[in-house]
Amino acid sequence: MINRTLKQIHEMVGGLNVIAEWESVQVAGVSIDSRKVEQNNLFVPLLGEQVDGHKYVEKAIQQGAAASLWQQNVPNPPKDIPLIIVKDTEVALQELARAYRGQLNVKVIGVTGSNGKTTTKDMTASLLATTYKVHKTSGNFNNHLGLPLTILSMPKDTEVAILEMGMSSRGEIEFLSKLARPDIAIITNIGESHLLDLGSREEIARAKLEIIEGLADGGTFIYYGDEPLLSEQIQNRDKDLHIQSFGRSRENDLYVTSIEQRNDSTAYMTAGVLVGSYEIPVLGNHNVMNALAAMLAAKELKVDPEKIQEGLASVRLTNMRMEMVEGAKGEKVINDAYNASPTSMKAAIELIEGLSGFERKILVLGDMLELGLQEQDFHLKIGQHISKDEIDEVFTYGPLAEHIARGARETFEENRVFSFQDKQQLIQELKRHTQANDLILVKASRGMRLEEVVQALQK
Structure with missing residues (x-):
């Protein structure tokens, strides 16, 4: 991590104040969250829509931060603690990174x-x-x-x-x-x-x-x-x-x-x-x-x-990206709940369709977000793309994913497709359908939090 004196930090971010008293203070690492400050960090308070990080500067110092930035237009900077005044704390954070990368x-x-x-x-x-x-x-x-x-x-x-x-x-x-x-x-x-x-x-x-x-x-x-x-x-x-x-x-x-x-x-x-x-x-x-x-x-x-x-x-992927876990009944669950788009959803479904050696194969699919005016059509086409010969049951969660269910029902029997707006109801019904050696894909956009379904299957 970055390890510099406060004088060096002051030069890297274009500090506006005189810090002669604090020039030799040693900074190690940077934090923008006062709850996660580590010893000798530089705390960078950000002005957010909901929270003003400047309210937590003194707390950050008490928790071990060596110094803090302070945005020029924010009144009443605290006295007697190492502060660097900057025009904009977010820009200063970025400029500090730019300078460090260059070094x-x-x-x-x-x-x-x-x-x-x-x-x-x-x-x-x-x-x-x-x-x-x-x-x-x-x-x-x-x-x-x-x-x-x-x-x-x-x-x-x-x-x-x-x-x-x-x-x-x-x-x-x-x-x-x-x-x-x-x-x-x-x-x-x-x-x-x-x-x-x-x-x-x-x-x-x-x-x-x-x-x-x-x-x-x-x-x-x-x-x-x-x-x-x-x-x-x-x-x-x-x-x-x-x-x-x-x-x-x-x-x-x-x-x-x-x-x-x-x-x-x-x-x-x-x-x-x-x-x-x-x-x-x-x-x-x-x-x-x-x-x-x-x-x-x-x-x-x-x-x-x-x-x-x-x-x-030796590849190890970040969690919730095609992550294989085992359910409480011995079912295999592929947790791909971090994100979803039509391209990645189709690819994941085709993967499940191509795997063999499982008792049954079940899809649990949620809304794909940020798709614009064609969002309903994208979901419908995903449902139409699912092979009734390779997939045994389809569960959907969310208002957009209901169109996946509608597309699937064009070829699937009604009793093989289930659509929910309540996540707990989905979990309860899904648990009634799963058994040992089933393969279950769980996929949706991050905002749907379908990892909760994976966690429930493991209990």
């Missing part, structure tokens, strides 16, 4: 995309950790606050940092990319997430391609080459980039030639710039695409092919 001898990999950002980040970290000292985004700390905090928590001897970059509107990825200044940038894919804000997949592609803005000339850009929206737009770039693509098509630099779905892993073969047989301890054809992106990044940083194999074998 480190570190290779940075930026990862964005509609789906698979976190999985690709985890896979890339696993591959590179076989050879380098790696630091990566924790959880989903991928926005204008999370990314600076991730940079500032980076140990000084970090050799490679893998930074996830999320967005909801245009300009956000450009901002994050220019802050992180990646040496390698990855776009996993273009899906339907953020249609509500951006209006079209073309606009989503343009927003994701903003990650190039922070790349220096000669930087490496890795992208999903089977997506025409990316392939077409990258041709109009202004920068001189080293471009690498991945996908299923033979036109890509790295492509998959076969995939074998196993009950607890996925095996695949590749051709192109990396030729071989690989296996990842996670489920889903879509995760093979994420693995290809990670493999290209590892190759770019000269990780040995044997180490790539080793890193893939």
Whole structure:
């Protein structure tokens, strides 16, 4: 983590006050939450819509913070404690991260995309950790606050940092990319997430391609080459980039030639710039695409092919992403409740349909959010896509997911499709239907909190 004197911090954030009395105070790490302050942290109080962090500055100091920032337009700064006055505390946090990143001898990999950002980040970290000292985004700390905090928590001897970059509107990825200044940038894919804000997949592609803005000339850009929206737009770039693509098509630099779905892993073969047989301890054809992106990044940083194999074998994904757990009755539950879009929902369903060796297969699907004007149609088409020959029962939760149920009922018998607006009622009914050796997929957008269904099945 960042470890600097208060004088150095003052210079890095452009402090406005005189701190002669406190210049030698040593700061270690940064916190924006007074409840999570650690010894010698710099506390950064933020002005939020609901809470003003400046109210907790003195509490943060009492809990061990070495110093705090203070926004210039907030009245009554406390006396006799180490404070740095800044014009804007949020901007100061970002500028501190920008300066710290510039002081480190570190290779940075930026990862964005509609789906698979976190999985690709985890896979890339696993591959590179076989050879380098790696630091990566924790959880989903991928926005204008999370990314600076991730940079500032980076140990000084970090050799490679893998930074996830999320967005909801245009300009956000450009901002994050220019802050992180990646040496390698990855776009996993273009899906339907953020249609509500951006209006079209073309606009989503343009927003994701903003990650190039922070790349220096000669930087490496890795992208999903089977997506025409990316392939077409990258041709109009202004920068001189080293471009690498991945996908299923033979036109890509790295492509998959076969995939074998196993009950607890996925095996695949590749051709192109990396030729071989690989296996990842996670489920889903879509995760093979994420693995290809990670493999290209590892190759770019000269990780040995044997180490790539080793890193893939030890991949561990962030919770609630195709996470296999066991229920109280011995049923197998795939917890994919962190997020959902039509693309990822379809991929997860196809995965379940392709698995064998289970007594029955059950889908528990919730609302996919932020899909804009076509949201009902997207849900209906998911229901129509489900194979009645491969899936035994479908449970849905939420007003939009009711359209999934409606689509499924076009081919399923009525007594195999259940739709709920009450989560506890869904759980009670689901428990009556499950038994040992059933396979259950639980998937929805994060706001639906369907991990509660997974937790209930484990009791």
